[in-house]
Amino acid sequence: MSHSALQLDHYLPYLLNVLAHQVSRNLAQVYEAQFDLSIPEWRLMAHLAESDRISVREVFQHVDMDKAKISRASARLEARGLMEKRPSTNDRRLVEMRLTDSGRALFEDIKPLALEYEAQFLERLDPEERALFTKMVYKLLDAPQPTDAS
Secondary structure (H helix, E strand, O other), X not given: OOOOOOOHHHXXXXXXXXXXXXXXXXXXXXXXXXXXXXXXXXXXXXXXHOOOOEEHHHHHHHOXXXXXXXXXXXXXXXXOXXXXXXXXXXXXXXXXXXXXXXXXXXXXXXXXXXXXXXHHHHOOOOHHHHHHHHHXXXXXXXXXXXXXXX
């Protein structure tokens, strides 16, 4: 059994991490400059935009960020009037978060830029490669691939 040396420039977990940070950083330049939002704030807004109300516990379970980052992001969004927290109507021990009307409007302004960035990023791949790449990402995440609603 032969063991080869670990070389970061050929080590897939490292390369995936570099790619993810590069994509996130490049997209962040768009919404930080134009909308004064950090990466955690953008991620939290995007998650909240997908639902009317969501508990803080659910956000912690679904957003790939630590609790401190989510707490800081939610405090800043709340201070800017972009989201609000309220006790859950189903369980008073839980706190729910939701975007305010201003937060939803801002997200609607950001969404086309994010989708355009994704399209430009994926233009490097031909249509078959894009479909295969997407399928492989979902497989590696061990998550069901959403069906295309378009």
